[in-house]
Amino acid sequence: MRILIADDNEGFRGFIRRVLVSEKDFNVVGEAIDGEEAIRKVQTLQPDLVLMNMDLPAMDGLEATRRIKGRIPRTSVIMFSSLDGLAFREASARSGADEFLPKFAPLSMILAAVRRSSSTGTA
Numbered sequence: 001m002r003i004l005i006a007d008d009n010e011g012f013r014g015f016i017r018r019v020l021v022s023e024k025d026f027n028v029v030g031e032a033i034d035g036e037e038a039i040r041k042v043q044t045l046q047p048d049l050v051l052m053n054m055d056l057p058a059m060d061g062l063e064a065t066r067r068i069k070g071r072i073p074r075t076s077v078i079m080f081s082s083l084d085g086l087a088f089r090e091a092s093a094r095s096g097a098d099e100f101l102p103k104f105a106p107l108s109m110i111l112a113a114v115r116r117s118s119s120t121g122t123a
Contacts, residue, residue, distance in 0.1 A: 001118045002029045004047040006038035006064065007080070008056055012103065016051060019107060026114065035059030042068050042075055049117045053103075054081040054092065062095040069096035076117045 003026055007013045013031050020026040029045045032038035035056045042050060050068065054061040065077045079097035081088050082104070092100040099113050 001025060001049060001114070002027050002045070002047040003114070004028075004030045004032065004038065004041055004045060004050045006032040006035070006041075006050055006056065006061065007053040008033045009053070012053075016110075019111070020114070023111070025118065033057075035061060035064030038064045039067050039071075042072060046072075047075060049076045049078065049114065051114075052077050052079050052097065054079050054088065062091055065092075065095040065097050078113050078117065 003020060005013050005016055005028060017028050017031070020028050029047050030041045032041050036058045038050060038052065038056070052061040052065055056064065061079060065079065068075055068077060077097045079092040079095070079100045080103050081100070082102070084102040089100045098117065101110060101113055
């Protein structure tokens with residue numbers, strides 16, 4: 001599975017990258033620091049999955065997800081946020097994200113969501 005990580009926090013990107021590359025069936029093909037870069041990289045790298053931070057500079061993850069899903073609907077998106085709650089989950093769903101996870105979710109939950117995306121074609 002080809003994965004793009006879109007998050008403006010370098011530490012979080014690095015942490016998630018290390019976790020994912022330790023799994024033999026995951027390939028992190030790129031990283032983006034804002035929504036605009038995420039859209040460009042999805043178009044050029046054609047990942048199967050984008051791990052998208054909801055709160056990104058230049059263009060937030062919600063708008064970036066809407067645009068990605070409008071152009072390449074087969075690309076799965078798992079939305080992350082440092083905040084959790086029904087309003088964030090609903091906004092994520094309205095943007096077209098396949099799943100929402102709080103950034104503080106346990107690694108087992110994150111890996112399970114990525115694996116669901118891999119096995120079903122959607123997150």
